[in-house]
Amino acid sequence: MDKCPRTGCGGKIEDGFCDVCGLEPPAPLSSSTAPPSMSSRTSSRPTAVTSWTTPTTSAVTSRSRRGSTRSTNRGLLGRGIVDIAPVPKRDPREAVLTNPEVPENKRFCSKCGTKVGRGREGRPGRVEGFCAKCGHHFDFTPKLQPGQLVGQYEVLGCIAHGGLGWIYLALDHAVADRWVVLKGLLDTGDADAMAAAVAERRFLAQVEHPTIVKIFNFVEHAHDGITTGYIVMEYVGGTSIKDMIKEVRQKSGDQTACLPLTQAIAYTLEVLPAMGYLHGIGLVYCDFKPDNVIQVEEQLKLIDLGAVRHVSDEDSAIYGTTGYQAPEIGKELPSPVSDVYTVGRALAVMSFPFDFHNTYKTSLPGPAEQALLAEFESYHRLLTRATHSDPAQRFGSAEEMRDQLEGVFREVAAAEDGQPRPGVSVEFTPERRSFGIPTTSVPSTPTLAVVAQSLPIPRVDAADPGAAFLAGVHATDPKELVAELKATKLASVEIKLRLARAYIELGDHANAAKTLNSTKTEHGDWRVAWHRGLASLAENKPGNARMAFESVYDALPGEAAPKLGIAVCAEASGDLADADKYYRMVWRTDRTYISAAFGLARALLGKGGRMEAVDVLNSVPDTSSHHLAAQLAAVRARTGIPRSAGLSAEDLVLAGSQLAGLELDDARRAVASRELLESAFAWVRGGPNGSPGTVLGCRLVEDDLRRGLEGWYRALARQAGTRRERIALVDQANRVRPRTWI
Structure with missing residues (x-):
């Protein structure tokens, strides 16, 4: 068993991971390899990026290589998407408070919540006494002093105080003098607090998760005839998220400053699996907030588990914090979805300032x-669902929230630096086929019926009774498929949805609607709404379809499909501003949605954004089967027919160079070349003759362009293909040729 090589850790490697820090041992560096650097994001707000340049092949290779070495080139907290600066492990001795004292503004009666221990008329408040309202005894003094032994643990001093007790730093003399933390009670006369500590000991013995603080032991210590219990846990010597926010505000001088959004999301993505783990073993955390998460090096730790309880516990006191606690608590017991609420509230507090207490x-x-919520609509919708006042409208689990937050994370990161962050959806298939792709260089607006048969569809729920049956269905003709699906007697939502899609493909709108109306699903199932949207598209009702897709977007804010x-x-519907907005969100994040690129280009051209449309079309990667179509569309978008406003000689020359470099068959090259020269000819006739530069070998003068057009x-x-078409084209050639005496 090897010792962990990380400085100051002292753990041992078991099954490839350290039993203290929970990390893999770092790979040994060769003499020719420098250790990877780690940089932090310094801006708190993403910057707008309008460049759509596609990386070269070498850049793509580099990006792929960076993703494969995520554990060394990017921090664990960034999930390979952004860089999060590591927080140095703090020397435990530096954490000891010189004068441990509970601030007066945090002194409350543990029984009735009334303010206690407050100063008056210039006199300091009492740290020990009785509540003036209910008579309950309070005592905020530490019960352990430096040098005292509590079993095998030597107390070094207080390092913090929390809602349930003082926290002491100690040395474990029985285990290699390792640093540990003793967590006692803030008020030893409080029966509820004592019960919570006992409960914490019982619950946490079974908790084993790398993001949750480890509990080593539970000891008791007698003081003035009163026996107090102390939980012994690992020392986590990093910085809490709450303190990070304070530091940001101190350095910036802005008391409303918060963490960069990508950093706040990255932290939350690390916490949610820990929450899911607790829920999986029947526990709820209850009191999540930025105070209770610490970053040390490249890892997060969820601390202060004093409020943890069994999900079915109806007797223990419930602890929470105003502004974070779910509104139903008090009427209902804490649950996994009330934990989802607290995580959503904490994420909001981390990312933007608001009066969350009042x-x-x-x-x-x-x-x-x-403004942050206006800038990132998906993030706003995620927070809205996570913190919904109705528990049934929230994410149903920590895992579900994590899946959607991952998608939002990629979207926000892509908006920040313009680099796409594709990801695999757990809810939707990819596009069934790309739509709106021009078959020539002429822009092609797809019919809504074609879109309905092209958009992604929900992945089949493997737990559905009809999943196995659908896996064995081989019929491709919609009529045959309807007959086969109607013949089965299985009660299955998935079969109903597939039947509805078959009716949509047939154009049988009445039966599609009837099938969807009869599909019984659980509350909050978005799949029926998605199919209603497809059905409305097939009926050419974009307004109705949008309402359906909006409801799916509310439920799944991290997905590209809605x-x-x-x-x-x-x-x-003619709303080009929204078309631009949503096509842009999809394309900027994930370049596999080729339909979004062509849709965004159409929206930009409709608004007069000719050059940005060219950039978007040029950003279609060369690995796509539609790359050539995008290049031809970019040539046409740059020049335009008829004459485009703002068209210049440089535009024509660049378009000619781009077209000349494309590998085209004779037919497509002839069509595209004719169109480009027609645009150049119209530009020359409407403006200056004799501009510098050539287009497809023709100078920008009328006679040269006429000869070029005649040839094409x-x-x-x-x-x-026909004699009539051939004659018409020859007539065109004769009309455009330069006038001569011959």
Whole structure:
């Protein structure tokens, strides 16, 4: 058994991981390899990025290589998406308080909550006494002094105080003088607090998770005839998220400053699996907040488990913090979804300032009040669902929230630096087929019926009774599929949804609606709403479809599919601003949604954003089967037919260079070349003649362009499929040729 090589750890490697810090031992570095650097994000707000340049092949290779070495080149907390600066492990001795004292503004009666121990008329408040309202005894003094022995543990002093007790630093003389923490009670006369400590000992003996503080032991110590219990846990010598926020405000001089959004999300993504673990063993955390999470080096630790309780516990006192605690607590017992609420509230507190104790005690500010929520709509929708006042409307589990937050994380990070962050959806398939792809260089707006058969669909629920049956269905013809699905007697939501899609493919709108109306699902199942959206698209009702897709977006804010559906509906309704917004959100994050690139380009062209449309089309990766179509569309978007506003000689020359470099068959090259020269000819006739530069070998003068056009018309005539078409093209060539005496 090897010793952990990390400085100051002292743990041992078991099964490939340290039993103290929970990390893998770092890989040995060769003499020619420098240790990886770690950089932090310094800006608290993402910057707008409008460049859509596709990386070169070497850049793509580099990005892939960086992803494969995530554990060394990027911090664990960044999940390979962003860099989070490591927090040095603090020397335990530096954490000891010189004068341990509970601040007066944090002294409350543990029984009735009344303020106690407050100063008056210049005199300091009492640290020990009786509550003036209920007569309950309070005592905020530490019960252990430096040098005292509590069993095998030598007390070194107080390091913090919390809602349930003083926290002491100690040395474990029985185990290699390792640093440990003793957590006692803030008020030893409080029966509820004592019961919570006993409960903590019982529950936490079974907790084993790398993001949750380890509990080593439970000891008792007698003081003035009163026996007090102490929990012995690992020392976590990092910085709490609450203190990080304080530090940001001190350094910036802005008392409303918060953590960068990507950092706040990265922390939450690390916490949610720990919450899910607790829920999986029948426990609820109850009191999550930024105070209770510490970062040390590249790892988070969830601390202060005093409020943890069994999900079915109806007797123990319930602990929570105003502004974080779910509104139903008191009427209902804490549950996994009330923990989801506290995580959502804490995430909001980490990322933007608001009065969460009073004005927004059980609500959130809107986008009009908080710019961050206006900038990142998906993030706003995620917080709205996580902190919904109705528990049934929240994410059903920590895992479900994590899946959606992961998608939001990728979207926010992509918006920050313009680099796509694709990810695999756990809810939707990829696009069934790309839509809106021009078959020539002419832009192609797809019909809504085609879109309905192209958008992603929900992944089949493996637990559904009909999942195995659907896996064995091989019919592809919609009529045959309807017959096969209707013949089964299985009661299955998945079979119903597949039947509805078959009716949509047939154009049988009445039966599609009837099938969806008869599909019985659990509360909050978004799959029926998604299929209603597809059905409305097939009926050419973009307004109805958008309402359905909006409800799916509310439920799944991290998914690309509902945003793509909303973009299509906005474009079909003539709302180019929203079409731009939602196509952009999808394409900027994930370049596998090729339909979003062409949709965004159409929206930009419709708004007059010609050059950005060119950039978007050029950003379609060369690995895509639609890369060539995008390049041809970019050539046309740059020049435009008829004459585009702001078109310049440089645009024409660049378009000619791009077209000349494409590998095209004779037919497509002839069509594209004719179109480009027609645009150049129209530009020359409407503006200056004799501009510098050449386009496809023709100078930007009228006679040269006429000769070039004549040649391409004749080339097209040779490729014509009918005699009439050939004659028409020859006539065009004769009309455009330069006038001569011959």
